[in-house]
Amino acid sequence: MSGERSTARTTLARAGEGLPTGRSVGLAIGALFWAWLVVRWVTIWAGYSEPFFPVAFFEGLATGFENDALVMQQNTGALAPVLDFVAGFWFLFSDVASFVAFAVEYLPTLAEGAWLTVVLTVAGIAFGLVIAVPLSVARVYGGVVTRSLALVYIELIRGTPLLAQLFVIYYGLNMSQYFRGVSSGLLPTTAVWVAIVGFTINSAAYQAEYIRSALESVESGQLTAARAIGLSRIDGIRHVVLPQGLRYAIPGWTNELVYLIKYSSLAAFITVVELFESGRDIAGQTFQYLNIYALLALFYLALVLSATLFMGWVEDRVAIPGLGVRDGRE
């Protein structure tokens, strides 16, 4: 019994040894995905939106498999049970081929939507960070007034739905009017700008909370030591506390990035045709709900995994011996 278990354990351990290869496979897939996506964007901007791979080929494959399976099922000879069994697989292949055909046909449209998803996420998280850092510093080190202001902002934003916030600034405040000047030609539509404002406001509050807890985990002696060599409080925070706190914040902050990739789909409700909305358009035309939402899910998964991998790389890149979680885990 125990022998069996230990064999199982060795097998598991061996599988673990194989993991680095799994990681490189993942990286390779990621690289392929992004290479395709970037090339796709460029060709779309250049005016070419046709699929890179022949849809008809996969459709033919699907029909071929299906026809063969139907023929197999009609056999009544001695081999009938075997053929029936094989036919099951042929139907499956047919389904896969028709899903691929579907994907190949609509991926260009989704890629176009994914561009806006990436823009919304990157802009929202980046501008949000710019606001979140002073906000979290105010929350931790501010006086009564700044601390209260930061607290009210953070709790107000975190306490209300993102969709409601988008509706308020888009429909309620009609914020589009301020972006007319920057929405011509290749520039994004006014709704995209409004969505970026919304995500920035919203994400800043969440990021500030992640950063706040990271700042609080920086030992207080660090700031005291900074003050003791003559740095002002604000300089001490800037040169000593923040460089450490922001490193501590990376894992939590990655979480916010992952959320924002998916929450950016709410921009669909203020007329932005990002990834989710472009998928919904396709569903409306084709009624192939299962296919399109499965495809969308895969697309979001690819984006999220890319973001996670990227942030893991960043974390390693800025890691300092003895500082942060990575080192403690060893």
Add this chain to the structure above:
Amino acid sequence: MSDQHSGTADGTDTSAATASGTEASDTDTASADAATAGAASQPLLRVEDLQKSYGDETVLRGISFDLDKRDVEVIIGPSGSGKSTMLRCVNRLTEFQGGAIYLDGESVMAMNDNDLRRRVGMVFQDINLFAHLTALQNVTLGLRKVRGMGKEAAREKAMDQLDRVGLASQADSYPAELSGGQKQRVGIARALAMDPELLLFDEPTSALDPELVGEVLEVMRDLAEGGMTMLVVTHEMGFARRAASSLMFLDEGRIVERGPPEQLFDDPEHDRTAEFLQRLTTISEEV
């Protein structure tokens, strides 16, 4: 525990002692002033009737003493006696409620915090090296951001300071890669780099493993011999005996006794001083 009680039992005796101690130091400075006949020579640090409390709890109950340039004052006393608090009052890491502190004749209350701390360096018990910076960067940060030195000049000066504490070879190590003793030496180099007029040491070896204490004390002795003015809270009696120009015994926020180390070690005026020193030596012998 029982020692503590006997300590408080002769409380009246203590206050009398403090009063006489204060008087003594007052007359000392008076005569010193007379000797220099009104010349600009004044103590580098003058603490006058320093009082400090945290809420209802009084920590310092009127501390007065002078410290001349090149003097090394070692402060001892039981935990909670106000040693660290007093140090922190000197560079205003903590505010005090009564009395005054003068650095080279200038009240620290009238000085800008950052200017004061540029002139008064501090070394901490828990070291507090900047965890995200290398040993070299720990030293250059103040030079670059406080004194506005250029990158190369700061680097050069910092390397000199690291060399002074024997750690030039570890310049690119991060704090986590250094031993406790090495960290504290970097801490000293960081404080030295600002060219302080006065260095405060807040139990610099208390957090270190016993075998690492020596290297830090050695650096401190070198500094003392080099003429650095130092105010040192420590219970390393060997250091006090060899390097201190004066020893101060603090208890319950008052100076119980102050004088040359030999005097306090060999012929203390107060029983409590004798008792406390006795205990310190016994402990260090046991260790």
